[in-house]
Amino acid sequence: xxxxxxxxxxxxxxxxxxxxxxxxxxxxxxxxxxxxxxxxxxxxxxxxxxxxxxxxxxxxxxxxxxxxxxxxxxxxxxxxxxxxxxxxxxxxxxxxxxxxxxxxxxxxxxxxxxxxxxxxxxxxxxxxxxxxxxxxxxxxxxxxxxxxxxxxxxxxxxxxxxxxxxxxxxxxxxxxxxxxxxxxxxxxxxxxxxxxxxxxxxxxxxxxxxxxxxxxxxxxxxxxxxxxxxxxxxxxxxxxxxxxxxxxxxxxxxxxxxxxxxxxxxxxxxxxxxxxxxxxxxxxxxxxxxxxxxxxxxxxxxxxxxxxxxxxxxxxxxxxxxxxxxxxxxxxxxxx
Amino acid sequence: xxxxxxxxxxxxxxxxxxxxxxxxxxxxxxxxxxxxxxxxxxxxxxxxxxxxxxxxxxxxxxxxxxxxxxxxxxxxxxxxxxxxxxxxxxxxxxxxxxxxxxxxxxxxxxxxxxxxxxxxxxxxxxxxxxxxxxxxxxxxxxxxxxxxxxxxxxxxxxxxxxxxxxxxxxxxxxxxxxxxxxxxxxxxxxxxxxxxxxxxxxxxxxxxxxxxxxxxxxxxxxxxxxxxxxxxxxxxxxxxxxxxxxxxxxxxxxxxxxxxxxxxxxxxxxxxxxxxxxxxxxxxxxxxxxxxxxxxxxxxxxxxxxxxxxxxxxxxxxxxxxxxxxxxxxxxxxxxxxxxxxxxxxxxxxxxxxxxxxxxxxxxxxxxxxxxxxxxxxxxxxxxxxxxxxxxxxxxxxxxxxxxxxxxxxxxxxxxxxxxxxxxxxxxxxxxxxxxxxxxxxxxxxxxxxxxxxxxxxxxxxxxxxxxxxxxxxxxxxxxxxxxxxxxxxxxxxxxxxxxxxxxxxxxxxxxxxxxxxxxxxxxxxxxxxxxxxxxxxxxxxxxxxxxxxxxxxxxxxxxxxxxx
Numbered sequence: 001x002x003x004x005x006x007x008x009x010x011x012x013x014x015x016x017x018x019x020x021x022x023x024x025x026x027x028x029x030x031x032x033x034x035x036x037x038x039x040x041x042x043x044x045x046x047x048x049x050x051x052x053x054x055x056x057x058x059x060x061x062x063x064x065x066x067x068x069x070x071x072x073x074x075x076x077x078x079x080x081x082x083x084x085x086x087x088x089x090x091x092x093x094x095x096x097x098x099x100x101x102x103x104x105x106x107x108x109x110x111x112x113x114x115x116x117x118x119x120x121x122x123x124x125x126x127x128x129x130x131x132x133x134x135x136x137x138x139x140x141x142x143x144x145x146x147x148x149x150x151x152x153x154x155x156x157x158x159x160x161x162x163x164x165x166x167x168x169x170x171x172x173x174x175x176x177x178x179x180x181x182x183x184x185x186x187x188x189x190x191x192x193x194x195x196x197x198x199x200x201x202x203x204x205x206x207x208x209x210x211x212x213x214x215x216x217x218x219x220x221x222x223x224x225x226x227x228x229x230x231x232x233x234x235x236x237x238x239x240x241x242x243x244x245x246x247x248x249x250x251x252x253x254x255x256x257x258x259x260x261x262x263x264x265x266x267x268x269x270x271x272x273x274x275x276x277x278x279x280x281x282x283x284x285x286x287x288x289x290x291x292x293x294x295x296x297x298x299x300x301x302x303x304x305x306x307x308x309x310x311x312x313x314x315x316x317x318x319x320x321x322x323x324x325x326x327x328x329x330x331x332x333x334x335x336x
Numbered sequence: 337x338x339x340x341x342x343x344x345x346x347x348x349x350x351x352x353x354x355x356x357x358x359x360x361x362x363x364x365x366x367x368x369x370x371x372x373x374x375x376x377x378x379x380x381x382x383x384x385x386x387x388x389x390x391x392x393x394x395x396x397x398x399x400x401x402x403x404x405x406x407x408x409x410x411x412x413x414x415x416x417x418x419x420x421x422x423x424x425x426x427x428x429x430x431x432x433x434x435x436x437x438x439x440x441x442x443x444x445x446x447x448x449x450x451x452x453x454x455x456x457x458x459x460x461x462x463x464x465x466x467x468x469x470x471x472x473x474x475x476x477x478x479x480x481x482x483x484x485x486x487x488x489x490x491x492x493x494x495x496x497x498x499x500x501x502x503x504x505x506x507x508x509x510x511x512x513x514x515x516x517x518x519x520x521x522x523x524x525x526x527x528x529x530x531x532x533x534x535x536x537x538x539x540x541x542x543x544x545x546x547x548x549x550x551x552x553x554x555x556x557x558x559x560x561x562x563x564x565x566x567x568x569x570x571x572x573x574x575x576x577x578x579x580x581x582x583x584x585x586x587x588x589x590x591x592x593x594x595x596x597x598x599x600x601x602x603x604x605x606x607x608x609x610x611x612x613x614x615x616x617x618x619x620x621x622x623x624x625x626x627x628x629x630x631x632x633x634x635x636x637x638x639x640x641x642x643x644x645x646x647x648x649x650x651x652x653x654x655x656x657x658x659x660x661x662x663x664x665x666x667x668x669x670x671x672x673x674x675x676x677x678x679x680x681x682x683x684x685x686x687x688x689x690x691x692x693x694x695x696x697x698x699x700x701x702x703x704x705x706x707x708x709x710x711x712x713x714x715x716x717x718x719x720x721x722x723x724x725x726x727x728x729x730x731x732x733x734x735x736x737x738x739x740x741x742x743x744x745x746x747x748x749x750x751x752x753x754x755x756x757x758x759x760x761x762x763x764x765x766x767x768x769x770x771x772x773x774x775x776x777x778x779x780x781x782x783x784x785x786x787x788x789x790x791x792x793x794x795x796x797x798x799x800x801x802x803x804x805x806x807x808x809x810x811x812x813x814x815x816x817x818x819x820x821x822x823x824x825x826x827x828x829x830x831x832x833x834x835x836x837x838x839x840x841x842x843x844x845x846x847x848x849x850x851x852x853x854x855x856x857x858x859x860x861x862x863x864x865x866x867x868x869x870x871x872x873x874x875x876x877x878x879x880x881x882x883x884x885x886x887x888x889x890x891x892x893x894x895x896x897x898x899x900x901x
Contacts, residue, residue: 032782050499284586
């Protein structure tokens with residue numbers, strides 16, 4: 001087990017090296033310079049040239065790359081050209097917001113998706129099943145930003161039940177030791193603030209979780225249908241076990257394998273940022289951060305940020321693989 | 337030689353006020369949206385900007401969001417009368433020019449303290465000026481000290497690698513007594529006074545700058561400057577009506593009233609600025625009451641806001657120009673008849689009426705009417721497809737004449753809220769006027785802007801918002817020097833370039849206005865481009881927010897704002 005984990009973590013090294021070269025070359029291949037983002041209409045050809053000089057962007061690619069490698073190896077991910085804040089500090093501010101949003105969205109998707117899929121499988125071929133199919137298709141097809149705007153319009157503007165923007169209301173002022181606003185509220189012992197942060201997560205979680213919900217529901221349905229027809233399930237039923245016990249002990253546990261894979265992968269995807277949701281809800285996460293960095297040609301942010309996201313995705317995938325062993329002893333990886 | 341341009345390029349109009357103006361040091365309470373007498377005290381206003389400020393140090397920024405906050409915390413020697421371009425005394429009560437405009441003596445206001453309790457006096461003034469003049473290293477880069485370089489040019493020790501101008505308008509600053517500061521310039525200038533109203537030249541507490549390392553930082557291997565001091569992030573100490581209480585990036589920036597302020601205290605207890613990048617999100621936050629005001633309202637939302645009795649729209653006086661630019665070195669734009677034909681072939685009035693929500697007028701020249709030097713006698717070009725065709729035929733060209741017309745995507749500018757629609761309307765009208773428009777587009781930043789800088793665009797939509805009320809900040813920016821963008825490096829307009837250089841150097845107000853009027857006439861005769869709109873950007877507030885006075889240069893204060901019960 002340990003060897004497995006170590007081997008997978010060692011794989012990180014070639015992945016990161018390859019990715020860093022790719023990102024490095026790709027973003028520098030894009031036309032335009034950070035100067036235009038920094039100064040807008042005020043940039044003249046001359047100032048653009050001078051800013052490029054300052055950032056060494058006119059030097060040969062390998063020179064720039066070597067400088068970057070030396071700096072990163074020294075633990076310095078660089079400083080954002082636009083905000084002049086170090087990339088590490090920006091990550092510390094932005095990533096917790098993305099984590100909260102991703103987990104909230106997946107919680108929503110799983111809480112509703114699994115039961116939905118399960119019921120659809122149990123009532124295979126009936127109206128309930130067909131309705132769940134339509135519902136899933138709608139969930140996958142509806143554009144996230146459209147859903148977000150509708151949710152905001154109905155629940156915030158018209159009904160006034162939930163807030164529209166940000167992570168917390170201006171009425172609450174709590175210190176941010178961790179930058180996980182839910183945690184910060186708990187640490188500050190402020191239950192009202194905690195509830196406020198929670199309310200700010202509801203609509204974004206629904207908007208962002210709509211697609212994973214649909215996917216999880218379909219996968220659950222398929223997995224349950226698949227497992228139900230297995231021999232051991234028929235045997236268990238034949239043994240006289242109560243249907244609920246059969247479901248819990250045999251069907252569900254075995255169906256969890258594909259479900260957990262999908263959930264894990266979805267979490268990995270969501271952790272790399274949810275640009276549309278973050279934009280509509282003014283949620284300061286990784287998605288909008290990286291998107292703005294592309295428009296601003298903010299090279300340090302792109303290099304550091306994308307590398308970080310890659311690490312996160314690799315680790316999440318590793319955890320998903322490890323979870324197999326927990327779910328199904330036969331798959332426990334001993335590593336021959 | 338850019339410094340000369342910018343340096344002298346400043347508000348000549350204010351030179352009138354400059355010649356010994358003084359008296360009345362009271363802060364003007366000019367407010368269009370509500371009286372001062374019965375203003376409710378207290379309360380918190382939440383305002384949404386488009387992004388977080390970069391740093392709260394006026395000398396080191398040029399972005400609107402940083403300057404918006406800096407203006408509340410810091411003050412300048414001279415200020416603009418709210419809502420206008422008129423100079424009034426502020427931290428300086430009187431000033432006098434001598435030595436042919438090379439020496440400026442400022443009488444500094446007494447009884448003013450910085451927010452850390454230290455005295456504001458002539459010595460503090462000179463310490464600020466000297467700090468800027470002595471910037472070295474990466475501070476000399478245009479992304480850091482854009483306004484110093486535009487106005488004064490170079491530094492004491494200009495680093496050749498930085499490419500900053502060699503010469504500087506600034507020579508020295510002396511505190512001849514506690515409340516008299518003398519600034520010596522290297523060249524006579526009646527116009528530099530107006531520049532001092534820019535927040536880039538705010539007076540900061542020298543004690544705080546030292547204590548919190550305002551100049552400290554390191555440069556990464558990739559050349560990016562990383563500030564290590566906390567002056568601009570945690571301890572921006574000025575003399576203004578608000579002080580920084582806290583700042584959590586991505587969440588909010590909180591300003592608290594300065595109860596020791598030397599002038600009339602602010603009505604509000606606090607102002608909270610939240611960064612909300614998406615325009616629709618800002619509107620919805622205003623509708624639910626999560627914010628009480630925001631900037632950069634898009635035209636399509638104005639009807640919604642006006643139709644809501646709980647909300648109001650405020651207009652910012654027009655201070656911009658949108659234009660169809662030409663690269664005159666790309667044929668057939670090098671021919672005057674072709675440029676004239678384009679001018680006649682653009683349905684400018686149609687575009688203004690359709691896509692600006694009634695908030696713009698057709699621009700007859702490359703600056704808005706409020707700027708001195710505006711000419712009423714420029715040649716006008718009404719939409720006339722027949723005339724356009726006639727001009728092209730007379731020039732011996734085969735119709736239709738092909739042109740590559742560019743517009744930016746992913747952007748809405750105050751002077752051009754909907755580039756694509758503007759483009760489509762213009763292309764349609766040009767196609768009726770003997771042209772064949774080949775459409776091109778690119779994302780605004782950095783692609784479109786970069787291409788424009790490099791002179792790669794033949795015909796393109798662009799614009800400009802002014803920084804200060806001087807004609808050189810408009811027409812001088814475009815046409816005084818030869819630039820790739822306009823193709824004037826290869827196809828110059830000698831009379832225009834020379835005319836603008838000469839106008840820049842004139843110190844007499846009336847003569848200067850005349851010179852710029854002539855320059856505008858010349859520009860609109862030769863048509864290096866075709867201006868088409870002066871628009872009024874809009875702000876939106878909840879209806880009970882009073883006392884906010886929009887300014888053409890976005891020099892807007894929150895201390896006159898109050899929330900009516």
